[in-house]
Amino acid sequence: MPDLDHAPLQLSVIIVSADSGESLRDCVKSVLACTVPLELLLIDNASSDGIPQAIARARESDHRFMLIDNHANLGFGPAVNRAAAKARGENLLILNPDCVIEESALQRLLDVLATEKKAGLVGAVVCDAKGVPDPASFRHDPVMGRALATLFKRSGGVNIHAMPDHVVDAEAVSGAVMAMPRRVFEWLYGFDEKYFLHCEDLDLCRRARDAGWRVLLAGDVRVLHGKGGSSRHRPVFVSYHKHRGMWRWFRKFDPAAQKFFVRAIVWLGIWVHFLLMIPGQWMRMARR
Template sequence: MNPDSSSVLPVSVIVVAADSGPSLRDCVRRVLACDVPLEMILVDNASSDGIPQAIARAHESDERLRVIYNHANLGFGPAVNRGAAQAHGKSLLVLNPDCLLDTGTLQQLVDHLATHPRAGLIGAVVCDENGVPDPASHRRDPLLSRALTTMLHREGEGVNIEGPMPGSLVEAEAVSGALMLVPRRVFEYLAGFDEDYFLHCEDLDLCRRVRDAGYRVMLAGDVRVLHGKGSSSRHRPVFVSRHKHRGMWRWFRKFDPDARKPWLSALVWLGIWSHFLLQIPGQLWRLARRRLTRGSGA
């Protein structure tokens, strides 16, 4: 892609792969089928499945696709930042490898961003194969008080926003990291994702920093995107869970006022890592069952 085209190129789509499975092929194919002028940057975090290389060969004649190969798994945020450093679009669409776009969806997002100059980040309603929205599409900052309300099913303001998803563009505290459209100038001003997160919660961190910088986080409630839940987390559940809990701890320390209370901070640390340890047996059991099922079906 010629850098001079940045004056007319509305969006750079950045996808990070890490043994993401066959869904990555569909993700790339759907993006490249869009009529919206774009470039696509696929950042591979040392996948061993060979799929990013196969995609590069299959689309080698399409100048819109560029593949960046990392020699190690750098984590999600660092990989996006490396893709963004080579992007030429006016906006960056950070897209999970198990999300499926189409022309209409992408154009709606680009149009929303163009008509709302104070929007620093726009998300969409991500749905499963049955069209059921993911509650993470529209949520609040995971402050300790809210997290406890959600976990204990108490009355009051929790992390998730109850009720149906909005049907139009609305302001939000946080949206799903599965799809985030950010003006490149805002992304660069914020220095991209915080690279001290490896996986999980870096999206919540970015949403918070966008708002702290005076921009708006918006949810395009009229935009629905299929989020297929790829395989990278299913075959490494403990690895993913460890980094998810690590991300929760980092977000708490950075943004939650309760982190200033040493005794409460210690309790939160203990709670986060106890929760992680308690989940391990069930995760390993489910992983073993999946492997056994695949083996018996072979």
């Protein structure tokens, strides 16, 4: 008799939570409403709101659901890697805790993985409540020239604002919704754990392409994205790690980083930008 408890599944959905708020309930509910053979691994980075544990109690009879408690905030990439090590699905779907995904969108992502040659990673167009796409859904690599164009709101920047309505090759897609064969994720050794939060998705896309896999955007898939409960609670903390991630990506992949004086200027620019953002972040928090 086959061991049904360890039989392969079509999909493992991985959600990382860290004081993600009530939106996490809707995210989990949307995944478990799908009829695709799947499991959901909710991995919690030491949330203090009790919501992951409450969801686990409510879902204790659902064999598709697993809560993994880290007891510390390990960061996004390290948490995904730990969940992926426990996953049984042939494919992984990495999903932000403030996303709501419909079964048709989930199935379409799986279909793209199955039918597109050398598909290593597939993203979706993530949208806000008004249906406005997040530019991070479809991006170029943030090499220095493009990053500066984005900063000064000039053409030729990182984001590609014209969203397609079909499957296209991309340099990078949003880590909010990211599907890939588990064997590809494992071959790449998962996320680079030296990123804590932000830019690890850009890194994974780049390494997938460098390894010969295609990074694709399923432009006909739209997923509602609520833009982060944890980010709203700790904007300076999140901004620090975002800038830290930008610095790591630059050093790893940008040819300009080979020149010492350019590295010094970029380092200074990144951290001055971080410091300049802090007063506005504090003011927005005070107004809430």
